[in-house]
Amino acid sequence: MVKPYVKPSKDEPARWFICSAGDVFVTENGNVPSGAMASLNFPDLSQYTVVYLGELRERPCYLIVADLNDPAFVGGEFVPLRSLLSVHDEEQFAMAGRARQVMDFLNQHRFCGRCGARMQAVDWELAMHCQQCNHRCYPRVSPCIIVAIRKENALLLARGKRHKQGVYSVLAGFVEPGESLEQALAREVHEEAGIEVCDIEYQLSQPWPFPHSLMMGFTAQWQSGDLHIDPVELEAGDWFAIDDLPDTPPEGTIAHRLIEIAIGKAQQE
Numbered sequence: 001m002v003k004p005y006v007k008p009s010k011d012e013p014a015r016w017f018i019c020s021a022g023d024v025f026v027t028e029n030g031n032v033p034s035g036a037m038a039s040l041n042f043p044d045l046s047q048y049t050v051v052y053l054g055e056l057r058e059r060p061c062y063l064i065v066a067d068l069n070d071p072a073f074v075g076g077e078f079v080p081l082r083s084l085l086s087v088h089d090e091e092q093f094a095m096a097g098r099a100r101q102v103m104d105f106l107n108q109h110r111f112c113g114r115c116g117a118r119m120q121a122v123d124w125e126l127a128m129h130c131q132q133c134n135h136r137c138y139p140r141v142s143p144c145i146i147v148a149i150r151k152e153n154a155l156l157l158a159r160g161k162r163h164k165q166g167v168y169s170v171l172a173g174f175v176e177p178g179e180s181l182e183q184a185l186a187r188e189v190h191e192e193a194g195i196e197v198c199d200i201e202y203q204l205s206q207p208w209p210f211p212h213s214l215m216m217g218f219t220a221q222w223q224s225g226d227l228h229i230d231p232v233e234l235e236a237g238d239w240f241a242i243d244d245l246p247d248t249p250p251e252g253t254i255a256h257r258l259i260e261i262a263i264g265k266a267q268q269e
């Protein structure tokens with residue numbers, strides 16, 4: 001477990017995730033600032049919440065909780081976290097996602113959800129504790145299934161109401177209390193597309209910090225049922241020939257990776 005309140009030293013080169021709301025501070029090269037605090041012309045950090053996040057490529061990483069467009073941080077700009085995907089550095093994106101989730105957790109657990117008293121940060125683990133009623137909270141992670149479903153040489157893709165205009169993705173959904181991943185997958189696929197699937201195979205997972213999902217990626221095959229796209233969740237959906245796909249999520253997303261894997265499987269058959 002990562003000990004959160006390790007104080008940064010002035011001279012040790014580190015990577016700095018200066019976060020505010022859903023944004024992160026990047027320098028001209030589009031990456032987060034990296035180097036020793038003393039060399040980075042930072043303001044006096046004793047005024048900020050600074051949390052140790054762990055190591056990235058042998059360098060310690062720190063979250064600095066700032067105000068959006070805080071003028072004290074110079075030599076770069078605050079950009080939406082999602083734009084770090086286009087820098088194609090999955091490790092940096094994952095650490096920035098961790099930084100955002102830690103910041104949200106600290107900001108959203110100032111008061112106890114059980115008795116309303118103020119909560120305090122625990123000094124040896126990433127947790128918030130209520131002295132009044134002993135309630136202790138840890139950062140929330142919401143498990144989600146995401147599945148690329150094939151029917152011979154076609155892929156099931158759908159456009160969600162929140163998806164960027166025109167982009168089709170594979171089906172996804174949050175695991176509900178008491179469900180196994182297999183049950184959540186069967187429920188979500190039936191709810192959103194009206195079909196049953198078989199040959200369910202786990203492929204990979206990805207933390208998805210919008211705001212705190214953990215994507216668990218599967219491939220599967222159509223087994224039965226006619227396609228009925230759920231109009232509440234989705235705007236459109238259909239079977240798309242693998243050599244004639246619509247716009248799909250960009251590289252760096254688990255949806256992109258699952259679509260590649262499913263196409264590879266179809267081509268092997």
Ligand SMILES: NC(=O)C1=CN([C@@H]2O[C@H](COP(=O)(O)OP(=O)(O)OC[C@H]3O[C@@H](n4cnc5c(N)ncnc54)[C@H](O)[C@@H]3O)[C@@H](O)[C@H]2O)C=CC1
Pocket residue numbers: 142144146160169170171172173174175188208210211213215233249253254255256
């Ligand atoms: N990284 C990727 O490639 C992709 C990621 N996703 C993510 O997967 C997640 C689930 O996808 P959706 O189809 O939107 O989920 P979904 O199909 O379960 O429906 C979303 C609904 O679930 C409810 N909800 C929201 N947050 C929740 C939570 N933490 N726990 C339980 N229910 C919650 C809300 O009513 C929301 O409208 C979203 O965070 C989405 O951003 C979805 C597709 C691709």
Ligand SMILES: [Mg+2]
Pocket residue numbers: 171172173174192233
């Ligand atoms: Mg869904």
Ligand SMILES: [Zn+2]
Pocket residue numbers: 112113114115116117130131132133134135
């Ligand atoms: Zn309490």
